[in-house]
Amino acid sequence: MVLVFFVLLLVNSLASAQVVELNSTGGTTATNGLHFYIENTTKIQVRRLNNTGQVYSPTAIPPSNNLDNGIFIRGNGLVYGPSHTVTTFNPTGGMYSTSSISAVTPANPATAGVQQSATSNFGIASGPQVTVVWKYTTPLDFLTAEVTLTIPAAYPVSAANPVRYYHVFDTYLGGSDSGCGVNVAGSKRIVGTYSSLGGATPCPTSTALPTSGTIVESFRERVGTFSSYCAAGWSTFFVNGAPNCSVLQSAAMSNTITTTLQDTGIGIAYDFTAPGTYTFSYDFVIGSTTVPPYDHIEIRHDGSTTQCPENFVVLACTSSTVPCPPLNIVNTGTLTGSLAFIPAATGATFTPSTFTLGSSATTATVVMQPTAASAGTYTLAATGLSSVPLNGTKCTNASGTAAQSCSFTITNTPCVTGFECLETGLPYNTPVTASNRNPLYTKLVNTGFRFDVVAIGVGGAIATGYAGSVNVELYDDSTAPACTAATALAGTTQALTFAASDSGRKTIASNLALANAYGKLRCRVRETTVTACSSDSFTVRPSAISSISSTANADNSGGSATNTPIVKAGANFSLTADTGVVGYNGTPKINPALLEWTSVPASGRATPGTGTLAGSFTTAASAASGNGASGAAFTYDEVGYFRFKAQGVYDDTFAALSSDIANGDCTNDASNTLVGGKYGCKFGNTSVSNHFGRFIPDHLSMVPVSWVEPCTGFTYMDQPLNLNVTLEGRNAANGRTFNYTGIFGKAVVSVEMENANSGVAIAPSRLTTSAASWLGGQYLFSASSFTKAASPDGPYDALAIGLATTESDGVKMFDRDMQASTTACTADTAGTSSGTCTAKTMINTKMRQGRVKLSNAYGSERLALPIPVRIEYWAGSSAGWTINTLDTACTFPSATNFANSFSFTFPAGTTAKPNNLAACETAVSVNPVRLSAPGVGNNGFADVTLNLGSASGNQCVSVGGSGSAAVTLGKPWLQFNWLGTGNTNPKARVNFGIYKKANEFIYTRENH
Known part of the structure; x- marks a missing residue:
C-alpha cells in the first residue's frame, strides 16, 4: 500500500507540472537551432542536432526528477528550488511556494529569426520573488534569461546572510558527458565546460574557449556580473564539501574551474545583501563558438534613382522582421559580401565592391553609380556572402511606406546633385573659387530683383536635361x-519648374522685393530629394540715410544769430542717423569734406567757410527699426552753423558681411541706379541736411601783445603808443574761429584802466583809440596815446590798460584781475568770470605828464652862457614838477632843434632895451646847451626856443653865419601851457653883459 501511494503521489506531481517548448520543431539539424523544454520548476532540457538531450539525463524531458538542473534561491539560511532524486539531494527549504510559466509567444512552430519568449514566476512565501523572461531566437545557439529579483523590505538579509540566486546544470556535452572547465574573463565573463579534444588530460585550456572540434556548454554574462561560479564535477553542486560548489552550503561558490577531465556540471550565483528589486541577465549557451547565425541580409533603398549616385544601406539581421529591429542587427564577428542587380544593369557600379559587417560596423553603405545605359527595373541581391543567412536577401523600400521589396528602378533622368543661384546672364562657373565665382550682387530694399537657378549634375556640371519642380x-x-535648417524669409518662396528645354538654367518667375535690410542673405533651392544653397551671399541695403538729427539742432536757414540751443565750438554734441529700414544695424560714418556753411562771411577765410567736424558714430542702429545710429562726442571747431552735403553721412561697410564689397559685387560709390548690373556699396543722405548749430566761441582770447614802450621804463601822456592788439574768437582747442564775424561776431570791446591795482577806474576816454569790428574771427584794437588832462595829473607809475568784452551769448575772454581784490583770478578755460575779474590787461607802464623847461641865462659877453634845461614830469600836487630821472635818452635835442632870435619887438608901453647882438653873432651848441660868447662890446640878448612841435625860427649853429630854419624835435607831448594860452614850445632869454637883479656883477675873476 505504501508503494502504491508513493507512485500515485509522483504521478499527480508530474501531472500538475507546467512545461513549455521554444522552437519545438528545431534541434534536429545544424540550421534549425535549439529545442528547449522549460518547466515551471525551472528544470530545462535542450535538444540539438540529433534531437537528443544536452543536459543530464539526456533522455529525460520535463517534468522529470532525472534532470539535474534548476534555479535555486538561498534565503535566510535555507535553500529553495526543484527536488533532485539522482542523489539524496533535496532543497532544505523545499520547493518554491509558488511557480508558474507562461505560454510561448509567438507560438510554435517558430520562424527562423523570430524571437520567442516565455515568463517564469516563482518565489518564497514572505520572501524573495523571482521573474525570469526566457528568450530564444531561431537558429541561435543560446537561451537568454532576463531576471528580476525582489527582496521584501522586512525580509532578513545582510552581508552575513545574503539572498543568493543559483543556476546549475549537470552538462552532457552532446554525449561525451565528460569535459573540461573554462573561465573566460573579460567584459562579459563566460563560465562553462567543453568536451576534451581527444580526451586529453590535463585539459588543453581553462582560460579561453576552444576554437573548433568540440561542444561548449556555458553561462555568459549579459547584464550584471556573476558573484561566484564553478565548473567542476556534476555532483559537487548538490553535496557539501570540496571543491565547495554546492548550492546547499552557506558560503559562496568557490570559483573552481576543473582542469581535469571529468563528468562536469556548471553553476553561477548572484548575491544580494539588502532588500530591493534587482535585474540582471545571462545566456545559457550550447553549441559552437563562432558568430551566431543570422536570419537575412537586409538592403535599405529608395526604390528608384536618376543618373545620380544612389546609397544602399546593408546590414545583417537575426530577426525575420523587416525592417530589422535595432537590437537584432548583427554587431559581432565578420561578415562580407557584395551587392548586385538581377539581371545585371549595364554600366552600373557598386562602391565598395565588397562590404563588411559585424563587430567593425553594424551597417555598410554601398554607393551605386548608374549610367544612361543602366535604365531599367531590377532586383537587388546580396552575393558572395562569407556566411549564408537562413532567409537570403530581404529589402526595405524606404520611400514613404517602408514596404518590403527588392525591386529597384533606374531612370534615364540626368542627375541633379544640387542647385546654384547666380545673377541672370552671368556664366556658371565650377568649381567655385575666389576668382571663379557665381555672384549674387547687392540689392536695394523695396526694389525688385531676380536671379537664375542652375541645376547641377555629376561633377558640378549643369544638368542640361533636368526637368522638375523646385x-x-x-x-x-x-x-x-545650416543650409537645410535655416528658416526661409516670409514671402520669398517661389515655385520654379524646369523643362528639358531650359537646359538646366532658369530665371525665377517674379521679382523679389524686400522691405527690410539684410547684411547677408543666401538663396536656397529645395527639390524632393535635394536641398542646396547658393555658394554666394548678398546684401540688401537701405537706399539712403533718411534723416540726421542732433542735440545741436537749429532751423533750416542757418543764418540766425539768436537761435538756440547754442553749443560752444569744440564742445561735445551728438549726431543721430536714421534709415527707417528694419534690419539695418550698421554704424555710419561722416565725411568732413562734405560740409558747408551757407552764410559765408565777406572775408576772413576762403569759401565754403566751414570748420572741422570731428568725432564718430559709436552706437549702431537698432535692427528693430533701422534707426538710432549715434555718437555723443562730435565736435565742431567753428562758429555759426554747418550742414551735410549729400553723402556727408554714409555707410560703406553694411555690405561687408556678405563679402559683396570685397568681391566687387557692388560699385565703390553710393549709386542707387544699376551700373553694369550693380548698385553702389555705399549709401548716405541723398540731399543737403538741415543746419546744425548755433555754434559760438568757447572763449575770446587776446593775441600776445607786441608793444615796445616808447621810452625806456615809462611813457609820456600824449606820446604815441602805437599799441595794436588783436582779439580772437577761439574754440575749445584754442584755435581761431574764423566765422566769428558779421552777425556772429557779437562781442562788444571796451577799455578799462587803473593805476596800481587801486580799484579806481581811469576814464577810458583818456585813451585815444580807432574804431574796429570783428572780421575773420578777429577784432583789431589800436590805441594811439594816453591823453593829457586839462590840468596836470598823475603820475600813473603802475598804469594797467586792459580790454573787456560784453557778449550776448555769454562768451567770455580769458581774463586777469585788474581790481583791488584778495581773490585770485586766473585764466578760466571755461570762459566764465570769477572773483572780480573784468578785463584782460594789454600793457603795464609808468604813464607820466612831461615837459621840457628852459631857464633864462645871464653873464659876460666874453663867456659862452649855458641855458638851464630840465626834463620834468608831474609828480603830483605835493611834489609838483620834478626832474624825470628816467628820461636819459628818450628826449635829447640837437642844435638844429633850437631857434635863435636877435631882433625883438617889445610890448607897447615898455622901454626898448639896447641890443648890440647881430643875427648869428652867437651860436647854439648842445651837450650842454649854451650860446657862444659874442665878444667884448657885444652887450645884448637873444631868445632861444626848443622846437618840440611844429618848427619855427632860424637856428644858428655857427657864428657869423646866416642861419637856417630850425627843425622840430618832434615831441609835442613835452610842450606846456607856459603862457596860459595853450601848450607851446619852451623858451629862454640869454643876456650878455647883463646881470640878474640879485647880482651886482656880471663877471668876477678871482685868483687863488
Missing part, C-alpha cells in the same frame, strides 16, 4: 545657420 527661397545667413 522651391526657391531666401534665408538670413548672418549667423551662418
Whole structure:
C-alpha cells in the first residue's frame, strides 16, 4: 500500500507540472537551432542536432526528477528550488511556494529569426520573488534569461546572510558527458565546460574557449556580473564539501574551474545583501563558438534613382522582421559580401565592391553609380556572402511606406546633385573659387530683383536635361545657420519648374522685393530629394540715410544769430542717423569734406567757410527699426552753423558681411541706379541736411601783445603808443574761429584802466583809440596815446590798460584781475568770470605828464652862457614838477632843434632895451646847451626856443653865419601851457653883459 501511494503521489506531481517548448520543431539539424523544454520548476532540457538531450539525463524531458538542473534561491539560511532524486539531494527549504510559466509567444512552430519568449514566476512565501523572461531566437545557439529579483523590505538579509540566486546544470556535452572547465574573463565573463579534444588530460585550456572540434556548454554574462561560479564535477553542486560548489552550503561558490577531465556540471550565483528589486541577465549557451547565425541580409533603398549616385544601406539581421529591429542587427564577428542587380544593369557600379559587417560596423553603405545605359527595373541581391543567412536577401523600400521589396528602378533622368543661384546672364562657373565665382550682387530694399537657378549634375556640371519642380527661397545667413535648417524669409518662396528645354538654367518667375535690410542673405533651392544653397551671399541695403538729427539742432536757414540751443565750438554734441529700414544695424560714418556753411562771411577765410567736424558714430542702429545710429562726442571747431552735403553721412561697410564689397559685387560709390548690373556699396543722405548749430566761441582770447614802450621804463601822456592788439574768437582747442564775424561776431570791446591795482577806474576816454569790428574771427584794437588832462595829473607809475568784452551769448575772454581784490583770478578755460575779474590787461607802464623847461641865462659877453634845461614830469600836487630821472635818452635835442632870435619887438608901453647882438653873432651848441660868447662890446640878448612841435625860427649853429630854419624835435607831448594860452614850445632869454637883479656883477675873476 505504501508503494502504491508513493507512485500515485509522483504521478499527480508530474501531472500538475507546467512545461513549455521554444522552437519545438528545431534541434534536429545544424540550421534549425535549439529545442528547449522549460518547466515551471525551472528544470530545462535542450535538444540539438540529433534531437537528443544536452543536459543530464539526456533522455529525460520535463517534468522529470532525472534532470539535474534548476534555479535555486538561498534565503535566510535555507535553500529553495526543484527536488533532485539522482542523489539524496533535496532543497532544505523545499520547493518554491509558488511557480508558474507562461505560454510561448509567438507560438510554435517558430520562424527562423523570430524571437520567442516565455515568463517564469516563482518565489518564497514572505520572501524573495523571482521573474525570469526566457528568450530564444531561431537558429541561435543560446537561451537568454532576463531576471528580476525582489527582496521584501522586512525580509532578513545582510552581508552575513545574503539572498543568493543559483543556476546549475549537470552538462552532457552532446554525449561525451565528460569535459573540461573554462573561465573566460573579460567584459562579459563566460563560465562553462567543453568536451576534451581527444580526451586529453590535463585539459588543453581553462582560460579561453576552444576554437573548433568540440561542444561548449556555458553561462555568459549579459547584464550584471556573476558573484561566484564553478565548473567542476556534476555532483559537487548538490553535496557539501570540496571543491565547495554546492548550492546547499552557506558560503559562496568557490570559483573552481576543473582542469581535469571529468563528468562536469556548471553553476553561477548572484548575491544580494539588502532588500530591493534587482535585474540582471545571462545566456545559457550550447553549441559552437563562432558568430551566431543570422536570419537575412537586409538592403535599405529608395526604390528608384536618376543618373545620380544612389546609397544602399546593408546590414545583417537575426530577426525575420523587416525592417530589422535595432537590437537584432548583427554587431559581432565578420561578415562580407557584395551587392548586385538581377539581371545585371549595364554600366552600373557598386562602391565598395565588397562590404563588411559585424563587430567593425553594424551597417555598410554601398554607393551605386548608374549610367544612361543602366535604365531599367531590377532586383537587388546580396552575393558572395562569407556566411549564408537562413532567409537570403530581404529589402526595405524606404520611400514613404517602408514596404518590403527588392525591386529597384533606374531612370534615364540626368542627375541633379544640387542647385546654384547666380545673377541672370552671368556664366556658371565650377568649381567655385575666389576668382571663379557665381555672384549674387547687392540689392536695394523695396526694389525688385531676380536671379537664375542652375541645376547641377555629376561633377558640378549643369544638368542640361533636368526637368522638375523646385522651391526657391531666401534665408538670413548672418549667423551662418545650416543650409537645410535655416528658416526661409516670409514671402520669398517661389515655385520654379524646369523643362528639358531650359537646359538646366532658369530665371525665377517674379521679382523679389524686400522691405527690410539684410547684411547677408543666401538663396536656397529645395527639390524632393535635394536641398542646396547658393555658394554666394548678398546684401540688401537701405537706399539712403533718411534723416540726421542732433542735440545741436537749429532751423533750416542757418543764418540766425539768436537761435538756440547754442553749443560752444569744440564742445561735445551728438549726431543721430536714421534709415527707417528694419534690419539695418550698421554704424555710419561722416565725411568732413562734405560740409558747408551757407552764410559765408565777406572775408576772413576762403569759401565754403566751414570748420572741422570731428568725432564718430559709436552706437549702431537698432535692427528693430533701422534707426538710432549715434555718437555723443562730435565736435565742431567753428562758429555759426554747418550742414551735410549729400553723402556727408554714409555707410560703406553694411555690405561687408556678405563679402559683396570685397568681391566687387557692388560699385565703390553710393549709386542707387544699376551700373553694369550693380548698385553702389555705399549709401548716405541723398540731399543737403538741415543746419546744425548755433555754434559760438568757447572763449575770446587776446593775441600776445607786441608793444615796445616808447621810452625806456615809462611813457609820456600824449606820446604815441602805437599799441595794436588783436582779439580772437577761439574754440575749445584754442584755435581761431574764423566765422566769428558779421552777425556772429557779437562781442562788444571796451577799455578799462587803473593805476596800481587801486580799484579806481581811469576814464577810458583818456585813451585815444580807432574804431574796429570783428572780421575773420578777429577784432583789431589800436590805441594811439594816453591823453593829457586839462590840468596836470598823475603820475600813473603802475598804469594797467586792459580790454573787456560784453557778449550776448555769454562768451567770455580769458581774463586777469585788474581790481583791488584778495581773490585770485586766473585764466578760466571755461570762459566764465570769477572773483572780480573784468578785463584782460594789454600793457603795464609808468604813464607820466612831461615837459621840457628852459631857464633864462645871464653873464659876460666874453663867456659862452649855458641855458638851464630840465626834463620834468608831474609828480603830483605835493611834489609838483620834478626832474624825470628816467628820461636819459628818450628826449635829447640837437642844435638844429633850437631857434635863435636877435631882433625883438617889445610890448607897447615898455622901454626898448639896447641890443648890440647881430643875427648869428652867437651860436647854439648842445651837450650842454649854451650860446657862444659874442665878444667884448657885444652887450645884448637873444631868445632861444626848443622846437618840440611844429618848427619855427632860424637856428644858428655857427657864428657869423646866416642861419637856417630850425627843425622840430618832434615831441609835442613835452610842450606846456607856459603862457596860459595853450601848450607851446619852451623858451629862454640869454643876456650878455647883463646881470640878474640879485647880482651886482656880471663877471668876477678871482685868483687863488
